[in-house]
Amino acid sequence: MSRFLAPRLQALDAYTPGEQPRDMVYTKLNTNESPFAPPQAVIDAVSAAEVADLRLYPDPTCRQLKEKLAATYGVKAENVFVANGSDDILNFAFMAYSGNGVTYPAISYGFYSVYAALYGAAAVEVPLKEDFGIDPADYFAARGMVVIANPNAPTGIALSLDQVESIVAANAENVVLIDEAYVDFGGESALPLIDKYDNLLVVRTYSKSRSLAGARLGFAFASPAIIADLEKIKYSTNPYAINRLTLVAGHAALEAEDYYKNCCAEIIKNREDTALKLRELGFSVLPSCANFLFAKHESISGAEIYAGLKQRGVLVRHFSKPLIADYNRITIGTKEDMQRLIAALQELIGGRK
Numbered sequence: 001m002s003r004f005l006a007p008r009l010q011a012l013d014a015y016t017p018g019e020q021p022r023d024m025v026y027t028k029l030n031t032n033e034s035p036f037a038p039p040q041a042v043i044d045a046v047s048a049a050e051v052a053d054l055r056l057y058p059d060p061t062c063r064q065l066k067e068k069l070a071a072t073y074g075v076k077a078e079n080v081f082v083a084n085g086s087d088d089i090l091n092f093a094f095m096a097y098s099g100n101g102v103t104y105p106a107i108s109y110g111f112y113s114v115y116a117a118l119y120g121a122a123a124v125e126v127p128l129k130e131d132f133g134i135d136p137a138d139y140f141a142a143r144g145m146v147v148i149a150n151p152n153a154p155t156g157i158a159l160s161l162d163q164v165e166s167i168v169a170a171n172a173e174n175v176v177l178i179d180e181a182y183v184d185f186g187g188e189s190a191l192p193l194i195d196k197y198d199n200l201l202v203v204r205t206y207s208k209s210r211s212l213a214g215a216r217l218g219f220a221f222a223s224p225a226i227i228a229d230l231e232k233i234k235y236s237t238n239p240y241a242i243n244r245l246t247l248v249a250g251h252a253a254l255e256a257e258d259y260y261k262n263c264c265a266e267i268i269k270n271r272e273d274t275a276l277k278l279r280e281l282g283f284s285v286l287p288s289c290a291n292f293l294f295a296k297h298e299s300i301s302g303a304e305i306y307a308g309l310k311q312r313g314v315l316v317r318h319f320s321k322p323l324i325a326d327y328n329r330i331t332i333g334t335k336e337d338m339q340r341l342i343a344a345l346q347e348l349i350g351g352r353k
């Protein structure tokens with residue numbers, strides 16, 4: 001740290017992204033990326049001609065992409081915001097709406113507490129229920145903005161649309177942000193509610209279900225007034241935040257919805273098959289609506305499972321937070337990826353008996 005850093009940033013605990021080690025080839029089940037390549041339409045869209053056009057700035061309004069998203073999801077372009085990854089949208093929302101504080105689950109996406117600290121927001125971290133679910137009633141008299149990942153991470157547990165609506169309706173004086181990074185793997189989207197509630201902000205990403213984590217593209221749906229707020233912040237920070245190649249890739253991806261539906265169906269199948277096998281191996285596994293499983297072994301610690309898997313070339317995500325230290329979050333990959341996981345676990349667990 002230099003002596004020049006603003007005092008309010010000196011104690012900031014930055015977000016820790018999942019590790020990307022280069023020492024060997026791992027079966028990478030630690031950052032919830034898709035195991036599938038983007039569809040050919042996306043690869044073709046990022047053409048030599050588009051690369052040659054990189055001398056020009058991208059369209060700061062992202063008009064074509066917004067219109068395509070609007071058509072795809074049955075909303076108006078004025079209900080759509082796009083940004084450099086959904087993390088950017090979360091950042092903007094915390095910047096804009098956390099002035100009266102922010103309330104989110106105590107176990108959820110690690111970035112929420114980082115943004116709260118970054119903007120000096122009073123944060124209320126609501127404990128999960130004993131079964132790791134979210135009780136909507138805990139958010140009916142919430143302080144400030146409410147942020148909920150649905151399905152939640154790292155648990156994978158989803159709220160129903162009715163439950164989400166009850167939270168949005170009970171917080172009419174504050175923005176309720178529903179982070180739907182994993183909704184395509186079995187959750188119910190709150191998108192149908194945006195016309196009814198002007199305080200609802202639904203955040204999505206191309207990073208998980210659309211195989212474009214490296215392109216950095218997030219999008220959001222809300223009332224035109226909320227979208228205008230986010231645009232104001234974007235134009236006050238970095239109007240060209242989405243590069244030309246990502247704009248064309250994001251547009252082309254929306255013409256390959258069938259491809260992505262098949263990818264999601266395969267991941268859901270692999271998830272259910274893997275959950276069964278994990279249970280046979282002595283794990284308890286939370287019911288997941290996401291592209292990962294959150295699992296704890298009956299007798300081996302989470303840290304030991306994590307280390308034993310890494311040694312055997314399989315990377316999963318372990319969080320050392322006390323309540324969840326016994327668990328690991330396991331991204332669902334291809335059938336072969338999951339076979340490698342199970343084989344590594346059999347060896348690890350068998351070796352200890």
Ligand SMILES: *Cc1c(COP(=O)(O)O)cnc(C)c1O
Nearest residue numbers: 085086087109149181205207218
């Ligand atoms: C992965 C993830 C994000 C971030 O997605 P990007 O679009 O890649 O920035 C946001 N929220 C949750 C809950 C996530 O798991």
